[in-house]
Amino acid sequence: MRRRDALPGLGLALGVTWLWLGLIVLVPLAALAIRPWELGLAGVWASVTEPRVLASLRLSFGAALVAALVDLPLGLLVAWVVVRYRFPGRRVLDAAIDLPFALPTAVAGLALTALYAPNGWLGAPLAALGVKVAFTPLGVAVALAFVGLPFIVRMVEPVLRDLGPEAEEAAATLGATRWQAWRLVVLPALGPALVAGVGLAFARAVGEYGSVIFIAGNRPMESEIAPLLIVARLEQYDYAGAAALGLALLLLSFALLLVFGAMQRRLRRGLP
């Protein structure tokens, strides 16, 4: 016979949880997995390999990768400064990091468009240098870098805090310069967290919609992201086509997360 647990409520809690999860998440996601096949295997393939779709997927994944890689050094710098240094305004700086998490995506999209438009505060000087940001693929990358930055800072911060100065002290005792200690001791310890942060920023950026569509200009084959194409298909009542593209996007991002997970495990090997 099974021993009765001292604490009550497991059955009720699990019942509520599975009901909530099933109705809100699992059944609707099942629709996404099933509906595309109304088109048949060949139909699904044709629907996700249209030139316009391929161009949008290239843009979504390409700009997301560029944005995550730009965020990598910036996030590392911000995390380092917030954890290691004491200076006036550090608290405000720390709170400001989460702004892209808290700011509604449509507001971010509008703000970035105003900022980088040819007559905007940053857009005008950049235009004088011959760089167009708003309404180009570069604008897409800028918006994605905005939403991705906190992921890297928040992944690196706790690791950096736990690292403590002991390992660096040891390196200094053994005669390492500050730069050597940083490159050979600190950076490898941060590796897994950096990869995890880049993975999260990348995954978020691939599906991002609200902060991108205002600044992108949305020209087919050039600055049209994949989520926007899903919306366009739905507006034409092409449910199966929209579902096919949605499923493709979801599976590609899961594959991506698996790759980043594997990289993280590789980097963690050999660490204490």
Add this chain to the structure above:
Amino acid sequence: MRRPTEEPAWLRWLLCLLAVAVLGVFLVLPLAAVFAEAFRRGVAPALAALGDPDALAAIRLTLLVAAIAVPVNLVGGVAAAWAIAKFDFPGRRLLTTLIELPFSVSPVISGLVYVLVFGAQGWLGPWLEERGIQVVFALPGLVLATIFVTFPFVARTVIPLMQEQGRTEEEAAATLGAGGWRMAWHVTLPNIRWALLSGVLLCNARAMGEFGAVSVVSGHVRGETNTMPLHIEILYNEYQFVAAFAVAGLLALLALLTLAAKSLLERA
């Protein structure tokens, strides 16, 4: 003399300045641009835009959607946290992964899945139409999509804390004869109240600001199915920039308040 594990002072200051510059250009400047654009013609036009009947309808709808979606995720999140943090059962890791799942789904897909189930050509579409029930392009669709995108917030803020606290206090309460609800009310809830509040705040901020998912299920009927973020898009596409940025400013203010409250709660 500086310690061997410290950077020289000039480098420290340079890095601090660089970090401030990065956050200033990257995060603060866009925020400032919202308010600058909203008040471009002074305070009165911005306030007038917020008093417009369609804007008021959008604000009311946003509050209503959040008032339904947040409690649903609060109850679900606490139930999930109780099971996952206090017990060991088969499928526990799977459950944890599934609860996090909505965060890795594109907002557009979060809306799309409900259209596939409840839309005119959805699985339940014809059945709902016969009975005159509208889900997509109506309040229920907006609420469902919002619950989906804000699903993990409460659970993920509460679970780590409850796991850390373990189950000794609850076991003591049980030994002293407390029933389940009494134990939850007097022992568990007081222990997790700040984390719970923080999770609810984040959940609420996202619920009120969600754009992609609700955009797909809304149908954009002015004054009826437009939440604030959707209202912003319509105003912007109609070149009513001051009005668009005024409503955006209101949402930005909500975001700032949420960040401030979260920062205070983390210190509590």
